[in-house]
Amino acid sequence: MQEYVPSEIESKWQRHWEESGQFDPEMHPERPKFYMLTMLPYPSGDLHIGHWYAMAPSDAYARFLKMRGHEVFFPIGFDAFGLPAENAAIKHNIHPKTWTYQNIERMRGQLRTMGNMFAWKNEVVSCDPDYYKWSQWFFLRMLEMGLAYREYAPVDFCNHCQTTLAREQVWGEERLCERCENPVVKKELNQWKLRITNYVEELLDFSGLEWPEKVKAMQTNWIGRSEGVEFALKVAGHEDCAFRVFTTRPDTVFGMTFCVLAPEHGLVEQITTLKQREAVRAYREAAARKDEIERMAESREKDGVFTGACAINPMNGAEVPIWIADYVMASYGTGAIMAVPAHDERDFIFARKYGLPTPTVIVPEALRGAVPDGDSLEAVLTDKVGSVMVNSPGFDGLRWPQSFDAVATHMEREGFGERQVNYRIRDWLISRQRMWGTPIPVVYCNDCGMQPVPYEQLPVELPDDAQFKPTGESPLKHHQGFLQTTCPQCGGAAERETDTMDTFICSSWYYYGYLAPYWQHGETLSKESLPWDMETMRAWGPVDQYTGGIEHATMHLLYFRFYTKALADMGLLDFREPATRLFNQGTILGEDHEKMSKSRGNVVNPDDLVQRYGSDTVRMYLMFLGPWDAGAPWNPHGIEGASRFLRSVWALGTQEIPVGPSGDADAEQKVRRALHQTIKKVTDDLQHFRFNTAIAALMSFRNQLRSGGERIGSELREEAIRTLLLLLAPLAPHLTEELWQRCCPDSGSVHIQPWPEHDEALAADALVTLVVQVNGKLRDRLEVPTGMGREEVERLALESEKIQPHLSERSVRKVIVVPDRLVNIVV
RNA sequence: GCCCGGAUGGCGGAACUGGUAGACGCAAAGGACUUAAAAUCCUUCGACCCAACGGUCGUGCGGGUUCGAUUCCCGCUCCGGGCACCA
Numbered sequence: 001m002q003e004y005v006p007s008e009i010e011s012k013w014q015r016h017w018e019e020s021g022q023f024d025p026e027m028h029p030e031r032p033k034f035y036m037l038t039m040l041p042y043p044s045g046d047l048h049i050g051h052w053y054a055m056a057p058s059d060a061y062a063r064f065l066k067m068r069g070h071e072v073f074f075p076i077g078f079d080a081f082g083l084p085a086e087n088a089a090i091k092h093n094i095h096p097k098t099w100t101y102q103n104i105e106r107m108r109g110q111l112r113t114m115g116n117m118f119a120w121k122n123e124v125v126s127c128d129p130d131y132y133k134w135s136q137w138f139f140l141r142m143l144e145m146g147l148a149y150r151e152y153a154p155v156d157f158c159n160h161c162q163t164t165l166a167r168e169q170v171w172g173e174e175r176l177c178e179r180c181e182n183p184v185v186k187k188e189l190n191q192w193k194l195r196i197t198n199y200v201e202e203l204l205d206f207s208g209l210e211w212p213e214k215v216k217a218m219q220t221n222w223i224g225r226s227e228g229v230e231f232a233l234k235v236a237g238h239e240d241c242a243f244r245v246f247t248t249r250p251d252t253v254f255g256m257t258f259c260v261l262a263p264e265h266g267l268v269e270q271i272t273t274l275k276q277r278e279a280v281r282a283y284r285e286a287a288a289r290k291d292e293i294e295r296m297a298e299s300r301e302k303d304g305v306f307t308g309a310c311a312i313n314p315m316n317g318a319e320v321p322i323w324i325a326d327y328v329m330a331s332y333g334t335g336a337i338m339a340v341p342a343h344d345e346r347d348f349i350f351a352r353k354y355g356l357p358t359p360t361v362i363v364p365e366a367l368r369g370a371v372p373d374g375d376s377l378e379a380v381l382t383d384k385v386g387s388v389m390v391n392s393p394g395f396d397g398l399r400w401p402q403s404f405d406a407v408a409t410h411m412e413r414e415g416f417g418e419r420q421v422n423y424r425i426r427d428w429l430i431s432r433q434r435m436w437g438t439p440i441p442v443v444y445c446n447d448c449g450m451q452p453v454p455y456e457q458l459p460v461e462l463p464d465d466a467q468f469k470p471t472g473e474s475p476l477k478h479h480q481g482f483l484q485t486t487c488p489q490c491g492g493a494a495e496r497e498t499d500t501m502d503t504f505i506c507s508s509w510y511y512y513g514y515l516a517p518y519w520q521h522g523e524t525l526s527k528e529s530l531p532w533d534m535e536t537m538r539a540w541g542p543v544d545q546y547t548g549g550i551e552h553a554t555m556h557l558l559y560f561r562f563y564t565k566a567l568a569d570m571g572l573l574d575f576r577e578p579a580t581r582l583f584n585q586g587t588i589l590g591e592d593h594e595k596m597s598k599s600r601g602n603v604v605n606p607d608d609l610v611q612r613y614g615s616d617t618v619r620m621y622l623m624f625l626g627p628w629d630a631g632a633p634w635n636p637h638g639i640e641g642a643s644r645f646l647r648s649v650w651a652l653g654t655q656e657i658p659v660g661p662s663g664d665a666d667a668e669q670k671v672r673r674a675l676h677q678t679i680k681k682v683t684d685d686l687q688h689f690r691f692n693t694a695i696a697a698l699m700s701f702r703n704q705l706r707s708g709g710e711r712i713g714s715e716l717r718e719e720a721i722r723t724l725l726l727l728l729a730p731l732a733p734h735l736t737e738e739l740w741q742r743c744c745p746d747s748g749s750v751h752i753q754p755w756p757e758h759d760e761a762l763a764a765d766a767l768v769t770l771v772v773q774v775n776g777k778l779r780d781r782l783e784v785p786t787g788m789g790r791e792e793v794e795r796l797a798l799e800s801e802k803i804q805p806h807l808s809e810r811s812v813r814k815v816i817v818v819p820d821r822l823v824n825i826v827v
Numbered sequence: 828g829c830c831c832g833g834a835u836g837g838c839g840g841a842a843c844u845g846g847u848a849g850a851c852g853c854a855a856a857g858g859a860c861u862u863a864a865a866a867u868c869c870u871u872c873g874a875c876c877c878a879a880c881g882g883u884c885g886u887g888c889g890g891g892u893u894c895g896a897u898u899c900c901c902g903c904u905c906c907g908g909g910c911a912c913c914a
Contacts, residue, residue: 173911214909217831221910228914247914260914302912327912337914345828346912424913550908624852626840635839641852647866693841696851703851771847776895778847816894822846826894 004650006614009738014115022749023066023117025073027539034070035540036062037511037579039548039556040077040124044084045103047110049604049622049634050596053588056619057628057691058547059116063730064686066117067755073540074117075514077124078104081132081437081503083161083179089436089468096436097464100127110607115615115733117751124513126506130521131513132438133459134531135505138563140441140452141527141570147195148430150450154331155429157187162472163433164191166502167426168222168555178555192440192499193427196562200225200423202576203561211582212629215553222554224424229408230334231417233259233311235271236319243267243311246333246422249384250411251403254392255340255361257351259311259322260304262330263287271322273308280305280324287326302327302350313338314416315407316393325350333422341380348380362387365399428559430502435466435474437500445487445494454488455525460496474498507556508563511578515540531572538574546579549587557582583689586631588622593633604634616732617643623691623731645699646735649728652705652721653739662713669766671712674704675720676763679756682727691731698728718743723756771822772797774806790817797823 017023027033038058041051062074085096092099104125111118124131142148155164158177164187169178177184196203200223206216228248235241245259261268263284272280283305304325311322327346328337341351341358351358362381365388381387384400398406411417431440439460441453453460463482466475476482476498487494516532523529542564548556564578589595590602597603609618621642625632662668678701685694705720712720722743729736729750740750747753765786770793772780780802784793794815797803803825810827817823 172909214831218909221830224910224913226913245914249914325912327914329913332913334914339914344914346914422913424910553909621852624839630833630840632839635853638839638853644867645852651867692839693851696841699851769847773846773895776846776893781847814894816846818846822895824846824894 002654004647004735006616006734007611010113010115010615010734013734013737014112017115017117017749017751018112018120020749021121022752023072023074024119024121025540026071028071031069031071033540034062034065034072034545035511035543036065036072036074037543037546038074038076039546039552040079040507040510041107041111042082042084043078043080043100043103043107045106047107047606048596049588049606049609051111052114052606052618053622053631054548054585055111055116056114057585057623057689059114059118059733060619060623060691060730061545061547061686061689062117063733063751064755066751067726067729067753069754072117073119073122073514075122075124075511076111076116076118076120077510077514078107078126079503079507079510080104080125080127081500081506083434083436086434086436086468086472089466090470090472093468095464095466097127097462100436113607113610113615114619117733119514122514124510126503126510127436129459129461130519132506133525134513134516134519135438135501135509136441136453136458136460137455137525137529137531138509138567138570139501139505140455140458142194142566143442143452145566145569147198147566148192149195150190150192152188152190154186154188155191156184157189158182158184161434162474164189164429164431166429166504166555168428168558169502169504189431191429191431192501193429193431194562196428196558197423197425199562199565200425202565203558208580209577209582210580212550212584215550215557215582215584218553219558222425222558226422226424228420228422229404229411229417230420231314231411233314233338235267235322236310236312238271238309241267241270243336244334245336245338246420247338249340249343249404250407250417251384251387251389251395251398251400252340252343252361253313253315253338253407254389254395255342255359256313256318256320256338257341257357257359258320258339260325260328260337260339260347260350261307261322262328262335263324263326264330265324265335267336268307268324271307271309276306276308280307283324290326302346302353304350304354306354314411314414321356323350323354331426332424343381345377345380345382348377359391361389361391362403363390364388428502428562430505431499432502433474433498434500435462435468435476437503438505439476440497440499440501442497443485443487443494444497445490445492447492448487448489448494451487451489451494455527455529457488458525474500476500504556504559508559509567511543511546511560512537512541512567512573534572537572541573542575542577543579545581545583547583547585550584553584583629585628588625588631589633591634591636596634602634604636609639613639613643614646614734616735617646620646620695620732624695626692628689628691645695645702646732648702648706649724649732650735650739652702653725653743657710657714657717659710659712659714659717661715663716664711667708667711668713668716671704671708671716671720672762673765674701675723676758676760679723679727679758680763683755683758686730695731698724698731725750726753726756729753768820770797770820772800772803773822773824774803775826776824779803779806786820788819790819793817793819793823797825 038055062072066072080100085100088099089096139148156170157164160180160182161177170184171178175184204220204223226248228246229250230244230246232242232244304323307322307324309322310319312319339347341347342360343362365386387400389395389398389403395406408419441460443451445451463479466479468475483495485494485496512532515536560578565576567573568576592602594600621639624642678697681697682694725736725740737750767783768786770782770784771778780800782796794817812825812827814826
């Protein structure tokens, strides 16, 4: 018997598969298509065990589907723009392009050792001008459609990365930069944005998508839809002066005892009285400063300043003081609120602090008639359901949601308010003050203003001779060759935009890019150009199964849905959702159960493991660790189990056992039954990404085959081994291919064989273990033929020697029989 | 504070729609083979009591429903993730 030496067979088959083109996408109309997609890697220069954990199971699934008769497309590429390349440029004086392509070259090699069925011919590299010219083309189309715009507004800026960020890329209450985890600051800047908010309602609709509930919840949460009423309040003594507030609780409007404007609100200056002017000015300044610096230490203490002016409650004409306070955000709703302290905890705290009244206007329905005082924070009633309006002339006694409707309708009829839906999500800020990204294709002319670069001039290419400064500032700002251009409108001198696009732009359409390998270098674009062949897109799109990490739930996965909708509106796609099914794999942790990081020294290097155990073993072990979506800590000894298993399969596949064509009938029946049960189990598990239990089933079958091995005939033995190889092929593609070629050299690759089918009759057990319980406690086990009748089962159980002692001196009250399962005797 | 997950042996985990808790693997212990080691193979392996047969307890904690609960319901604890003066 030859020994199992993975290194000898793995590279051989990797080369063979790629050269034979057996995994290149081809349309066979008789086969159902399957677009399998795994999130593309950033070319950091080293393939991490996390990449293996994400991609190896994806590959197993793709291979499984191919054997199940699908035509499978499983592409790969590189998300090649981004900051690390610039940092390397500054540190090592190497152009980001050189650094990136060197890394890609290295990672291609590492990825190939995984043995995935990647369609390498369709690879995309997002920093290739032939790729990013289309990112620019989409941008120009969006500009024409009004989906892209430039705005001067406060934005989040990361000092460490020297760039602005999208709201999605600022994390948590600490407001950390998604890349470097340093706190961001606010800055007022002119920035390009994409109108993702145009699609909010559609983005909230997940119908037809098989996505994890968690991701749907996170996106829904992020979009933050809330239904309410927006209405106008006049300022007393200023006939021409009014402001609007948004509320989700119009039913509490009679309880308004003051209003609050955000310190930045445009009306503040105009309405502040002379007496209050100094206090208001000081508060606004302090608020502006607070926003810049002391964000972390910011307490939730509510304070504010009276403006001296009053607003008129349009419902009852009551005059209420107008305050400014920084607990009201300028960026949400109208930047102003009606304050109802009896029914809002924040308003209550504020009212308490400044001695403002807190009248009750809704009460629990059960308490109707008796209006409680509501003089503590705990007594603040915020419940909608079960509350009724009181002290609200004309509306008393109304319950939610009629109370909402009645007030809203009244406001609409009287013409001072209307129903309104507000969202938390903001438009996508895509400007980055970085060099290594897609240039935003616009120029600024002194005479004509901002002008888009004509389609025919795309791509606007990054210079190859950029000078990087240690300050981290984008070299584009100082690169005269890039900067100086002519205005497409008047032909005069103009300057290019030096901001580049967020790299999430590249990953917002790469899965369509994979299908457009015909981009031609030097091809002149026009508005009528097509980024892909429409027939090919119709045939393959959308993605059938997408896999990747959950960390992109409210970033990439939101942008990627938005892009698909925008591209569909450009007439380039005839579907509106990019991926029908989504699966989020978990994270592989270090041996110490902590997140892997260089500083912790718990990083596992896959290259070393491949060298020592082979790719198949690494794949198998990662899939065996536990459920794919759970992730797991790495156990350096555990991989031995996967290694042993594959070695024993190798032994089974190469050993000659001198037996006749048929063997012991009883042993054969057992093995045959196990075989069909294993086919069933593995098929079902792989369909549901349960790689760990599929592997456990294969191991069990291996155990049975080993123990009964000498007593079965060569015919069944060969069938069993062939089937084992087929079932194992998606998981351990190299070893199975090698053994398959040895046993069935004429049938072609193991990976194009039809998947085995199980026979229900052969899989059925002849005998079952019947559990006998007395009062729910296990007392005996009986081996009985499958399908035994209730009466007989009951009789057998009662007669059992082990049961008898438990029945003495007690009377049987009831006997529960679950056929083929158990008998429970209640005494 | 709100919204999602999760908690099972020494470890990773398994258990279909309530029906044998701990599959499969790792580690450990004992044994076989070997001059020896590695590899391989066999046996044991939740806790406690018992010489043994066997028994009692046991799926984060406390209750409940049920003949029967890791699974369903109620109330907690701890861990992880998301959101958060969002009006």
